[in-house]
Amino acid sequence: MFEELKEIICQYVDVQPEKILEDSRFIEDLGFNSYDFMSMVGEIEDHFDIEVEEREVVNVKTVKDAMEYIKSLAE
């Protein structure tokens, strides 16, 4: 899942895939703005076939948070 997520992230921000770590924070480390971040979540919904609750997204701060959140929804 990490690799898939990295691929999606790279579509939204200008960052080398190898620079993306599990602990990377979307806004502070990867340079997302709030709109790009929400757009990416929309893409993640389609890619992993899940339905995300907008209000819960605010708790997703790092790549690891995102992976755990996706896993929790896919179960």
Place this chain on the structure above:
Amino acid sequence: MEIQTLQDVIRHSVAAYSEQAAYRYKVKKEVVDKTYRELGEDSMAVSRMVESLGMKGKHIAILGSTTYQWIVSFFGVTNSGSVAVPVDAQLSAEAICELLERADVEMLFFDELRADVAAMAAERCPRVRYIVSFQAEAARRGENGMGGVLSWEELRRENGGEYETQLDPDQLCTILFTSGTTGKSKGVMLSHRNLTDNAVCLDMKIPAGTVTMTLLPINHVYCLTMDIIKGIFIGVTSCINDSIMHVQKNLKLFKPDMVLLVPLVIESIYAKLKAAGGMMPKKLVAKAAFGGNLKTICSGGAYLDPEYVDRFAEYGITILQGYGMTECSPVISNNLAWDNKKGSVGKLMPNCEAKVVDEELWVRGSSVMMGYYKMPEETAETLEDGWLKTGDLGYVDEDNFVYITGRRKNLIILANGENVSPEEIENQLSRADLVKEVLVREKDQVIEAEIFPDLDYAKKKRIKDVRAALQEIVDEYNKEVPVYKRIHSLIVRETEFDKTTAKKIKRF
């Protein structure tokens, strides 16, 4: 027919566009249309609902993201002569309850996504007598100690029929909260005339049947006046974007001709267009991204770099930049496709005049607010003989085009159009004993805080890692506020800030 109230707007449009779709939105995977006739009927049902509950003339809050029910409720409330109080759904339940109290709200319409607010309001806001859920299929009488939660749908069905009441164009129509430089948000009072004149006075030559997509927060006046009220007046079919997560997907689904955006979204979309481009012709790239019909983007809420106007023109899309503020309902000036100047934020609206006082732009006209709700001092500071002091530095040229050169107030205006008061955040952080002095500012479109810690306090409490302790304070603050108000970076100072002679921290 003279259009002076929101009731006039609805009546005009029901008569003119009756069976045309007014709103289009997704319910699960299905796309649903609501005609202008239905919009008129449903808003009258809400007016009757308000009157039957004895709430006519009272202040009624509407809480939730953009939905058909939200829009119908807004018109139903205001056209009954009551006052609509739209509330930012991103705020914490505590913050919303505080606003409900300050705005003297007696009834609340809410989206179940904010059931936490409904529960808290029932407990903590003694003035609130009715709480109505947009989604509940039937009333839940026993849910709280004050008559339970009512069902919007049930009340709408029970209250069908014609509704008409005498409205004074100058009566209070809505209270909209906006960030204040004093640190406390202010309730901007707008009358029916304020809003309708702003929506109606400028003919943008947009034909009826134009498809738009609404995606800005509906509690903001730019969306409310330009997307909703103006959209209804000119007879557009407005498609409701269900979530900011789905903008790209919904643009392709609804294929709008026109959208209202804020600079943050325009800049992000441009970056995506550019990246997707490659060898493809630019107009084809735009077609793939926007569904093929998009010709016009109206930009407001914050300053947009004029270079984007040229960049989007290459993709066959016209950007019209405007300028305004909540206190002016909001539009003060607007560029039009056939009447614009690069670098200007547009020509003054026909109902607005301007003058420059000590470099600051002052405006006057029928869209200038009535004042701030229950804040006479702030109102007196902002309004002088009918002139609204914008807080922006600028000038108007010989053709009435407005140019903005800077700001007088400290307000931070983010690219998403949200206004953030540094003083408000500073006051909150200062409550922590460890924070001796603090300054908040914008950096790269997010918020940065610089703190000088109280080292005596740290010593007394044996705090070893002062930075970590300050970060904890910031993290606690961040948990309570909407995303745009969060502090993204923290600088810890080793020395006091430079002060002015009045012992205030020098901001710049």
